[in-house]
Amino acid sequence: xxxxxxxxxxxxxxxxxxxxxxxxxxxxxxxxxxxxxxxxxxxxxxxxxxxxxxxxxxxxxxxxxxxxxxxxxxxxxxxxxxxxxxxxxxxxxxxxxxxxxxxxxxxxxxxxxxxxxxxxxxxxxxxxxxxxxxxxxxxxxxxxxxxxxxxxxxxxxxxxxxxxxxxxxxxxxxxxxxxxxxxxxxxxxxxxxxxxxxxxxxxxxxxxxxxxxxxxxxxxxxxxxxxxxxxxxxxxxxxxxxxxxxxxxxxxxxxxxxxxxxxxx
Numbered sequence: 019x020x021x022x023x024x025x026x027x028x029x030x031x032x033x034x035x036x037x038x039x040x041x042x043x044x045x046x047x048x049x050x051x052x053x054x055x056x057x058x059x060x061x062x063x064x065x066x067x068x069x070x071x072x073x074x075x076x077x078x079x080x081x082x083x084x085x086x087x088x089x090x091x092x093x094x095x096x097x098x099x100x101x102x103x104x105x106x107x108x109x110x111x112x113x114x115x116x117x118x119x120x121x122x123x124x125x126x127x128x129x130x131x132x133x134x135x136x137x138x139x140x141x142x143x144x145x146x147x148x149x150x151x152x153x154x155x156x157x158x159x160x161x162x163x164x165x166x167x168x169x170x171x172x173x174x175x176x177x178x179x180x181x182x183x184x185x186x187x188x189x190x191x192x193x194x195x196x197x198x199x200x201x202x203x204x205x206x207x208x209x210x211x212x213x214x215x216x217x218x219x220x221x222x223x224x225x226x227x228x229x230x231x232x233x234x235x236x237x238x239x240x241x242x243x244x245x246x247x248x249x250x251x252x253x254x255x256x257x258x259x260x261x262x263x264x265x266x267x268x269x270x271x272x273x274x275x276x277x278x279x280x281x282x283x
Contacts, residue, residue: 024250026148027140027207031246031264033151034204034216037158039239041200042221043231044193045214047173052104053090054214056111057198060086061205061213063114065135066121076150079205083198086114091191138209138261140250147206154203158196165192170231209261216242219268223275241271 045054061079063086068078093099093106101109134142143151162169168189171179180186204213220242221234228234248271249264256263 024254026145027143027260028247028250030143030148030151030207031140031250032243033148033155034200034207035220035242035246036155036239037200038204038217039220039224039237039242040159040162040235041193041197042217042242043224043234043238044169044173045197045217046221046225050197051214051218052107054197054201054217056090056107056114057083057087057201058205058210058213059111059118060114061202061210062118062135063121064118064202066118066125069125070121076147076203076206079202080199082114083202084195086110087194087198088191091187091194095187133259134209135205136209136211137259138205138207138212140207140246140260140264143207151203151207154199158200161192162196165189169193207261208264212261212265215265216245216268219265219272220245223268223272226275226278242268245271 045051060083064079064082065075067073067082068075071078090107090110093110094103099106168179168184168186171182171184172186172189176186200217201213204216207213208216221238223241224234224237228237245268246264249267250260252258252267253260253263
């Protein structure tokens, strides 16, 4: 008989995979892996502020990641800042991470398990966390469906999309916010250092099998869910951290996929 905490953790991980699969496709297409890492690092600041202000950590993470993503988009749109995107992301990412550590260090008599936040603990997910995750699934996927076409156009050719009158800034901002919400919610499951990998590895694997963007999004969500199942059940007999084991499972699926030869037709 499967324990209740294991079922809860499994459902939570699958929920993150359902959000991460479609979003991860755009992360891969738009080469935004470092952007995802930057948002994940900002979640550390959310943890520190959550403890400092005494608010729910998931809520604190969501608010911090959203504010951080807005700052990134705003600065990237500024023409008078003569910095490349990766340099700007590096500055903000490491600053947010350092601020989070400073805030945690200043908290009096606060014992914080940093490893749980760095690498996640899917088995500590509560029913409230599970409800939050699936509300996030509904909201994220519904909004993503509404911006799917302009986001595809933007990913293919941004300048052409601008010339055709597509709402480029609004689309970028909406996608960035969806990414921020997903990372903030998934941080507890996979961990700050690993959450981006659950976005990009299933999407990169799905790219080999899909013929359309829609197929790639669905396949990525399936591969992400399979990675959660294999990683979670593999971590129990191996006695390894669930978050890293899920990522290793995703990577193993990626390696196996490279042996598959696509039909030339």
